[in-house]
Amino acid sequence: MDIEGIELLDVSKKYKNARAANAALSNVNLTILPGQYVGITGVNGSGKSTLVRLLNGLIQPGRGKVYVDGLDTSNPGHLPLIRRLVGVVFQNPDNQLLSPLVEEEIAFGLENLDLPLQEISRRIEWALQLVGLEAMKHHSPNLLSGGQKQKVALAAVLAMKPKYLVLDEPTSMLDTISRKELLDQLKTLHGEGMTIILSSHNPEDLVQADRIIVIDQGSIHLQGAPWEVYRQEAELAAIGLEPPGLYMLLSHLTRNEYSIDGGIKTTAELVQYICSRL
């Protein structure tokens, strides 16, 4: 029997020094199946970053286990394969790009996978095309904007053809336009079958997810479909989060006794819905 998916079994993680930047996790149980789009949210310091780093073995759980397609992340022998399956894009676009040329950045992971030169060249073309940056192939990353850098980082990960794509607050340092482009890109990738795990403290980023997991002080506080989670305004406010404006609007309308379709994800859809009822 083939075990597919990422599993966290009773995972706890404590840090020895009390530095606030590294948050602990306690007794987290989570399963992510292939093809899902999972959003993870929580305030800074809630444990989101710790959780994300457990998924590709960058961090080991203090207690409990993390399995990727049946492989144990605490087994060093499994890590190379796990990191081929799980690709991670991080928060700071600048601090992920380590090569002097965009083309080489994409090649970096591929060289590490020991692929033949021809395959490397092909994948570079393919990945840059996916993110629309073919023209930047021979440019230095220093010349790129924040949004473009993040796209290069994404392309560099996608070129390795991961099965699970994990993103740790990828939009937090981007401007509005770049943020939108990145989220649209993720939507497209998901449509093509990619498993997406997106962590963000901005609730707007997660409305496209199938499922949202809310973390507070190291444990899972709430989970469910976006509408289910975001309608719980009071619970979210208690832990320092706010639903997206649209969902607060839907909440208010429901309070006024109009049953609103929970499938509404954009303002355009809401407008359409209202017009259809008039």
Next chain:
Amino acid sequence: MLPIINVTGLHYTYLPGTPYEREALKDINFSLQRGELLGVFGPNGSGKSTLVQHLNGLLYPTRGSVTVCAADTSDRQQRRELWKKVSLVFQYPEQQIFGTTVWEEIAYGPKNLGLDDAEINDRVKKAMQQVGLLPEDSAGIPPYSLSGGMKRRVAIAGLLAMDPEILILDEPMAGLDPAGRSLILDIIKHRHDNSQTTVMISHNLQDIMALADKVAILHQGSLVFFGAVSQLLKDKEILSRYHLELPDYLQVIYSLQQQGYMLNSAARSIAEAAKEMARLLGSKL
């Protein structure tokens, strides 16, 4: 009443006379009264940071004039003293922290102002309280052991402690979670309530729509809009052209209005907007 900031015909060229020459600001004209809150918007590269650096004397015009707190920035001496009255919080200000303790970091600016120890102490304490840090707990901590959000508070406190006449913030909420953003907004609101002048750069209109007295929109170095928020909200063309995102509730109201439905667009909150929509739905039932 003389405006506290007066910018006339401001042109600024980077590296003039070299092959890298570039006109970063073109013919900027605006003025701001004491106590007002100005929001500056524009995409990356539009010249926002360059503009605000003219307001504290870091830069001076290639052509035109900039007068801030009665100082003419083309005059070297006046320009060099301007930092004492105008504090500029750069983007990701936590990256400039170098003090060995939180107290030392925040005291740097006041020390440079030449204040006496008692005054410095007082200012550091007040600044810490303003950013939500307890002096008793946090004063002696090395800033590097703090989280990103806390570091930012320390950095901002460092500039608040200088008690400036004008506080300029360059994307102060970048990378912060809702709690962090809330804190920054509180600081700005506090200043506004006390009639202290503030300038804030943001790429998110929603952040200070409710507070700003004036809004400036920059695009490729030119000032394409300057006026009150209410004026801006009426100019749909500018809003869409420069990707200024309205809050969702306003977007819905405007779209419905476009479809011909009668809705009051003066709604200032989600609750009010929902009431308007409910009224609309109710009236048809």
Next chain:
Amino acid sequence: MVGIKLGQYVQGDSLLHSLDPRTKIICCALMVLGVLINPDWHLLIFYLLTTALAMKISGMDWHFASRSLRSIRYLLLITFAFQAVLTPGNPVFELGLLSVTREGLRLGSINLARLLILYFVSMVLLRTTSPFKLSAGIEALFLPLSKLKIPIHDFITILSISFRFIPTLIDQAVVIKNAQQSRGAQFDAPKLGIRLKSYLAILIPLFETSLSRAGDIGEAMDSRCYTGRPNQLRISRLHMKPLDLAIIVFLLLGSALGTFISLMG
């Protein structure tokens, strides 16, 4: 950043720009070695002429050369003066207690020539080879060493990452400088103490940012399975042409000849 700094890469399409970086590195290394091992006039004159020719071809004219000489004039002067005065031999003229000897003048001018060659040859190398091509050339040359279990690729990666982030660091330093200036730091204060403290206000944060950046890069590298494999792509882009080989051979022959003549004479 304004102005072309001495030692900085400048784009161009001279012959030297188009050479394989390995050629330039080998020739540079050869001349450095030759100058250090055999300081005799025949070899030195050959190298001086070759270097001057290389400079002319890559666009460094006399004006540029004299400007760069001016920046190290004290070093040259002191080297020459010390050698002239401290070498025992037949005095040419007296300067109070010190005497300038014929042997001293000879050795002084030889050392002067050696310094000039070292200085200008490395300048040609850095000016006509982009940092990126440079590390590619170094990697390609030292690749055989990896068979001896020397982690050459790791060193190249370190070099590469440094090149990538130098512009970023410079930009960041400028921002931090502006930020501290906005808090009253004085970088042109008359008192040295104040100036030093102001510069510390740039260096410390820069250092701290670099540390956390290093942590992030480490995570990114681990996540993309860094194993220390050679950069096939980068190396495949290097091509030694007949001209490259010809130049290397020319230099080898010239050096051999120069050394031979010295040994004979």
